[in-house]
Amino acid sequence: MDAQRWARDVPDRELARRVERDGDEAAFLALYERHTPRIYQSVLRLSGYLEHEAEDVVQETWMQAVRGLREFRWEAQFSTWLTTIAVRCCSHRWRREGREVQLPEALAAASVPAAPFAGRIDLQQALARLPESNRAVLLLHDVEGYRHHEIAELLGIAVGTSKAQLFRARRQMRAWLDGPAAPAEGVET
Amino acid sequence: MNTHDEFEEAVPLTSGERETLAAADGGRMPDDTLRQRTVAALRAEGLLRPAVPARSGLHVAPSWWAAAAAALVAVFLGGLGLGQSLASRAAADAMLASHEQERVVTAAWIQQLGSAYVTALASLARRDPAGGATADLEQSEAVARAVLIGAVAELARLRPDDADMALMLGILEAESRPAAGRIVRTVSF
Numbered sequence: 001m002d003a004q005r006w007a008r009d010v011p012d013r014e015l016a017r018r019v020e021r022d023g024d025e026a027a028f029l030a031l032y033e034r035h036t037p038r039i040y041q042s043v044l045r046l047s048g049y050l051e052h053e054a055e056d057v058v059q060e061t062w063m064q065a066v067r068g069l070r071e072f073r074w075e076a077q078f079s080t081w082l083t084t085i086a087v088r089c090c091s092h093r094w095r096r097e098g099r100e101v102q103l104p105e106a107l108a109a110a111s112v113p114a115a116p117f118a119g120r121i122d123l124q125q126a127l128a129r130l131p132e133s134n135r136a137v138l139l140l141h142d143v144e145g146y147r148h149h150e151i152a153e154l155l156g157i158a159v160g161t162s163k164a165q166l167f168r169a170r171r172q173m174r175a176w177l178d179g180p181a182a183p184a185e186g187v188e189t
Numbered sequence: 190m191n192t193h194d195e196f197e198e199a200v201p202l203t204s205g206e207r208e209t210l211a212a213a214d215g216g217r218m219p220d221d222t223l224r225q226r227t228v229a230a231l232r233a234e235g236l237l238r239p240a241v242p243a244r245s246g247l248h249v250a251p252s253w254w255a256a257a258a259a260a261l262v263a264v265f266l267g268g269l270g271l272g273q274s275l276a277s278r279a280a281a282d283a284m285l286a287s288h289e290q291e292r293v294v295t296a297a298w299i300q301q302l303g304s305a306y307v308t309a310l311a312s313l314a315r316r317d318p319a320g321g322a323t324a325d326l327e328q329s330e331a332v333a334r335a336v337l338i339g340a341v342a343e344l345a346r347l348r349p350d351d352a353d354m355a356l357m358l359g360i361l362e363a364e365s366r367p368a369a370g371r372i373v374r375t376v377s378f
Contacts, residue, residue: 023238025228032224039221055219059227064235123209143203143210170202177209 012078020069032062035079045139046063046090048128057093061086080099083144087136094132095156124177130169137162138169306336338365 007015007030018027039061044054064085071147072081101158112159140146141162146154155162202210231237313329338361345354 019237023236025232025237025239026229028228029224029238032227033218036224037218041217051219055223058219058223059230062227063230063234066231067234142207174206177206 013074016069016072016078019066028066031078035082038064038079039082042083042139042144043086043090045124045127045143046087046132046136048130048132048135049124053093057086057089060089064089084154087140090136091155123177126173129176130172133157134165134169134172137165138173141166142170306333309333334361334365337361 003026007027010027012031012034015024015027015031018024019031036058040054040058043057043061044051047053047057068085072078086126127139130138133155137151140151140154141148148159148166151157151162152159157165157170228237232239276334310333313326313333316326338358341358341361345351345358348354
């Protein structure tokens, strides 16, 4: 799209300044094209590969980000800030809906998209079967690189709870990925 | 009882598991409808303004428009003044040309009439003297004399300081005074 082509080499900070100051839609679209794939992938995993839910979270993430641009101090990377907002959106959504339970097996399996690599399909299936709280801690710690105190702050839980959930998530994932077949039953929470 | 650190130590990630999780950290763009609805939501909150096509970010300050308007007025008034000036000069030139033309025409007219007058008198003088003075000849001489007196009178009025013209007019007028047996006619111009 021509609107974004000009902004390909413009830094995040300049684009964000244009969005915040002028409501510059072309600048926003440039930021959107640049960061949405990463956010969407993270949110998709956190949501257990529920695409509609991930899209809702991504939209809410951008809404909150644009509203909060004036307050962002640029002490962290823009992408990190966006991911933080996205994780908080997921957490609030789970709390609002009281979803600290395991996804139904059929729903989890149906939400897994096809992929060319068998190993990746296994990983996605395993992640989808994890309880949301365990999955969030595992992804934030082992994929996104957050520390436990950061995860605790993002998800509104104690640091000890974050460590315990990571332990349970890793143990369960290993059992599923190394085992002969994925279990149909839920996991301990 | 296990501590939180013991949880993590109990289930460390293997290098293969880290690679598997890292491979899952790709990123893909969601459906285009997400971009559209996100932009629409941001517009609805007044956080974005639609991009103006072909404007290409050309910002024209209000002061520029004021200066442009003033320049247009100045150009208009200048053109009006110049047009009036040219029109006035053209009218004066036309009048001068007309007067000049009138003088030329008048001079030409005088020359033609004078030539006709002299030619007519020459024709009259060439008449056969043996024929004697007839009534029509006397009438012709009287008209010619009256015309000559009238012409000299006009020349004297045109050059009142011309002594020769005044003397000639005096002689002609004395000659034209009524006398016995002389026909006097008045010629009007």
